[in-house]
Amino acid sequence: MINGQKIWTSFAQAADYCELLVRTDPEAPKHRGISWLILPMDAPGVEIRPLNTLHGESEFSELFLNDVRIPVSQRVGEENDGWRVTNVTLRFERGTAFAGEMVELQEYLRQLVGVARDSLRGGAAAWEDRSLRREVGHLSAELDALWLMVKRTVSEAERAGMPGVGASAVKLCYTELYERITQLGMRVLARAGLGKDAVRGLPAPDWVYFYHQAISVSIAGGTSQIQRNIIAERILGQPKDR
Numbered sequence: 001m002i003n004g005q006k007i008w009t010s011f012a013q014a015a016d017y018c019e020l021l022v023r024t025d026p027e028a029p030k031h032r033g034i035s036w037l038i039l040p041m042d043a044p045g046v047e048i049r050p051l052n053t054l055h056g057e058s059e060f061s062e063l064f065l066n067d068v069r070i071p072v073s074q075r076v077g078e079e080n081d082g083w084r085v086t087n088v089t090l091r092f093e094r095g096t097a098f099a100g101e102m103v104e105l106q107e108y109l110r111q112l113v114g115v116a117r118d119s120l121r122g123g124a125a126a127w128e129d130r131s132l133r134r135e136v137g138h139l140s141a142e143l144d145a146l147w148l149m150v151k152r153t154v155s156e157a158e159r160a161g162m163p164g165v166g167a168s169a170v171k172l173c174y175t176e177l178y179e180r181i182t183q184l185g186m187r188v189l190a191r192a193g194l195g196k197d198a199v200r201g202l203p204a205p206d207w208v209y210f211y212h213q214a215i216s217v218s219i220a221g222g223t224s225q226i227q228r229n230i231i232a233e234r235i236l237g238q239p240k241d242r
């Protein structure tokens, strides 16, 4: 019988199934004693309460589980071995699942160039500013490098059955690029980015939305600080975080 509550459950209101981690041995150390279950969202006792975001969307829900029963046949991995299973799914999430969003980031950068061409700075288009063009060039090159990292992660997953620990580097680079591109967009929009409506045809509301999304991406799937800890400990061999 499962009882509990989970806030920030992405797309719970649309999902047919959910990955559910449940504590099955309360005496075990915190990363042990967890089991990984497949929860059908229409199981009796599952209550889904959509949450509205700042932008009025209900991307998330809060999930309540009241005396939910799941057969042992729907457990993935052994009992109390759920953290290991989670680390596999997290590596796919961090290393490969953002590929679609990375293509979107390339599109945002193209849009940003359009915004810079349409924004005036001291009588000339913002795009005339060489330092801005250099910054866009750097970001574009870094996006290309990120795309290669994703391809390498996908090949690694194909060979080994799962992505390696470098998945954390992919997630961190993606998040940081997302933040830098949207911060640059807000800088180019300047005062136009303060309003809720488009100003002189500039798509300010879209960029405010992208800017907020970048912040949430830095938390979803494990925060940037946690990715840095993983990279430091498991790739660079630094002492363990206390």
Ligand SMILES: Cc1cc2nc3c(=O)[nH]c(=O)nc-3n(C[C@H](O)[C@H](O)[C@H](O)COP(=O)(O)OP(=O)(O)OC[C@H]3O[C@@H](n4cnc5c(N)ncnc54)[C@H](O)[C@@H]3O)c2cc1C
Residues within 6 Å of the ligand: 006, 007, 008, 009, 010, 011, 216, 217, 219, 220, 221, 222, 223, 224, 225, 226, 229, 241
């Ligand atoms: C867009 C989005 C979608 C999400 N979707 C889901 C979902 O579908 N399912 C789900 O289960 N969860 C989901 N979450 C929750 C998300 O996984 C957690 O919010 C995230 O992992 C951070 O955990 P936390 O909120 O407990 O923060 P905490 O762990 O409490 O961290 C708080 C702060 O402390 C820092 N911190 C914590 N530990 C350390 C450390 N050891 N070293 C340095 N800094 C540290 C963190 O980086 C952070 O800044 C989602 C969140 C977002 C934003």
